[in-house]
Amino acid sequence: MSAAFGIKKMRVETRESPVHGTGVFAAERIPRGEVVLSIDDSRIVDDEHPMQEALGEKPDHCDYLPDGTTVLMATPEHYINHSCDPNVFAYSVCKRRFAISLRDIAAEEEILWDYSIGAVGGDVWTCRCGASNCRGLHKCDFFALPEQRQLEYLPFLDPWFAQLHEPRILDLLRRRAEPLAAGEVRQGP
Ligand SMILES: [Zn+2]
Numbered sequence: 001m002s003a004a005f006g007i008k009k010m011r012v013e014t015r016e017s018p019v020h021g022t023g024v025f026a027a028e029r030i031p032r033g034e035v036v037l038s039i040d041d042s043r044i045v046d047d048e049h050p051m052q053e054a055l056g057e058k059p060d061h062c063d064y065l066p067d068g069t070t071v072l073m074a075t076p077e078h079y080i081n082h083s084c085d086p087n088v089f090a091y092s093v094c095k096r097r098f099a100i101s102l103r104d105i106a107a108e109e110e111i112l113w114d115y116s117i118g119a120v121g122g123d124v125w126t127c128r129c130g131a132s133n134c135r136g137l138h139k140c141d142f143f144a145l146p147e148q149r150q151l152e153y154l155p156f157l158d159p160w161f162a163q164l165h166e167p168r169i170l171d172l173l174r175r176r177a178e179p180l181a182a183g184e185v186r187q188g189p
Pocket residue numbers: 083084085127128129130131133134135136
């Protein structure tokens with residue numbers, strides 16, 4: 001499709017969030033597997049283009065791309081809060097990133113992603129997202145998640161991230177496959 005893949009401009013809106021500060025909310029019902037918004041990664045932060053805190057740019061709004069690039073997230077995506085029970089994930093096509101719904105999202109529902117998906121070695125903080133499966137101590141690192149959660153999140157990993165961390169992901173799959181293989185041997189004739 002042309003015109004930014006036919007993405008509707010205003011599928012989301014920002015307002016006060018019960019989770020934290022300002023949040024992003026669905027302005028309409030968004031079915032599973034659709035583009036919620038296109039992520040604008042055009043504002044690169046580096047030595048030549050430093051953060052301008054006098055203009056309201058904040059380190060909190062930076063995102064760290066798999067290739068090591070630091071970007072300042074644009075509005076509205078920098079207002080997307082974390083949840084241990086997310087409803088969107090980031091997906092890249094040729095380094096263009098999109099937020100995709102991982103389940104049906106009702107109109108007025110807050111848009112939430114799990115900051116651990118697609119991150120390594122990030123911040124640690126006490127999570128108060130309110131999800132029934134909240135992990136409590138949040139580590140912004142995919143590989144620090146419980147293994148079962150890593151497996152559940154595999155379909156939602158950004159291909160860009162998955163490719164960069166292929167050895168660790170293959171290790172995860174190998175570890176999970178070995179007990180099965182051993183079980184099959186034990187149950188054999
Ligand atoms: Zn949580």
